[in-house]
Amino acid sequence: MLKFVSGLLVVGLIIVAGAFAFGFISVEKTRDAQLPEVAIKKGALPAYKADVAKIEVGTRNETVEVPTVGVSKP
Secondary structure: OHHHHHHHHHHHHHHHHHHHHOOOOOOOOOOOOOOOOOOOOOOOOOOOOOOOOOOOOOOOOOOOOOOOOOOOOO
């Protein structure tokens, strides 16, 4: 059922695109767009209080043991 509906949608889009391409459908702008007038009044942003964990960032020297790996050709 879904494939059938999808197929009909694709065929419809192809027909509409063809109608535009061959000039059967013509769309032209008859009026320019205009933004609505908006009155801006004094407002306020919301206030938030957040309690977060304290994080300390730093560096330190550390000695790490690295294993030795032996590789031999078979």
